[in-house]
Amino acid sequence: MARRKIIAGNWKMNKTPSEAVALVEELKPLVATEDADVVFCVPAIDIIPVVEACKGTNIQVGAENMYFEESGAYTGEISPAMLTDAGVKYVVLGHSERRDYFGETNEDVNKKVLKAFEHGITPIMCCGETLEQREQGVTMDFIRQQVKVGFQNVTADQAKTAVIAYEPIWAIGTGKTATTEQAEEVCAGIRACIAEIYDEATAEAIRIQYGGSVNAGNAAELFAQADIDGGLVGGASLKADFGKIVNYK
Ligand SMILES: O=C[C@H](O)COP(=O)(O)O
Numbered sequence: 001m002a003r004r005k006i007i008a009g010n011w012k013m014n015k016t017p018s019e020a021v022a023l024v025e026e027l028k029p030l031v032a033t034e035d036a037d038v039v040f041c042v043p044a045i046d047i048i049p050v051v052e053a054c055k056g057t058n059i060q061v062g063a064e065n066m067y068f069e070e071s072g073a074y075t076g077e078i079s080p081a082m083l084t085d086a087g088v089k090y091v092v093l094g095h096s097e098r099r100d101y102f103g104e105t106n107e108d109v110n111k112k113v114l115k116a117f118e119h120g121i122t123p124i125m126c127c128g129e130t131l132e133q134r135e136q137g138v139t140m141d142f143i144r145q146q147v148k149v150g151f152q153n154v155t156a157d158q159a160k161t162a163v164i165a166y167e168p169i170w171a172i173g174t175g176k177t178a179t180t181e182q183a184e185e186v187c188a189g190i191r192a193c194i195a196e197i198y199d200e201a202t203a204e205a206i207r208i209q210y211g212g213s214v215n216a217g218n219a220a221e222l223f224a225q226a227d228i229d230g231g232l233v234g235g236a237s238l239k240a241d242f243g244k245i246v247n248y249k
Pocket residue numbers: 010095167171172173174175211212213214232233234235236
């Protein structure tokens with residue numbers, strides 16, 4: 001079954017609201033395509049102007065994080081209803097930077113994944129190993145745990161619509177991309193894990209991205225792999241290069 005590619009930019013903590021609108025205007029014509037879903041995951045404060053700037057285009061807007069409660073005394077957090085009301089369709093959850101710098105656990109990520117589905121937001125759940133784990137040969141054990149806990153109590157129908165981003169931590173922002181073989185091996189392993197948790201149909205439907213120093217030069221080879229359904233792109237999503245990544249063929 002041919003899965004539709006999904007190519008998402010993760011802007012991280014970059015671009016003020018006015019800079020964000022200027023970047024959207026620059027990228028709009030470059031990311032036009034019928035062949036893939038294109039998502040700009042932007043800082044919370046940029047969401048409203050970016051949604052506005054993306055109207056009438058093929059670009060969908062995502063958030064970079066979300067809290068797992070509905071509302072209340074959670075100073076500084078953003079609720080799922082705030083995101084949907086603003087026009088958000090996707091949310092990046094459990095990015096390694098959130099796990100590392102803000103102490104997010106697999107259990108937190110699971111609560112967020114469940115809450116996103118409850119609100120009709122598609123989670124892009126990130127997973128990935130450190131260099132040490134890769135060298136110790138425990139990459140797949142570690143990632144299977146992240147996926148299994150992250151998807152606890154998620155139904156098969158929900159999982160079919162989800163996106164998982166495999167991002168080896170050692171390849172993020174380092175210019176050190178995983179080899180095509182390494183990326184495909186882990187993405188295939190994640191798909192096998194989904195088949196174990198659910199069934200073949202769910203594993204066939206779920207979309208798995210690769211992330212970690214994706215650029216205009218390596219996107220085509222990575223995205224041509226059987227189990228890689230697109231990318232989660234950091235640095236290169238802030239440049240005209242993102243257009244080349246989206247139109248990689
Ligand atoms: O979410 C995106 C990733 O962290 C990859 O970032 P990068 O493309 O700058 O390596």
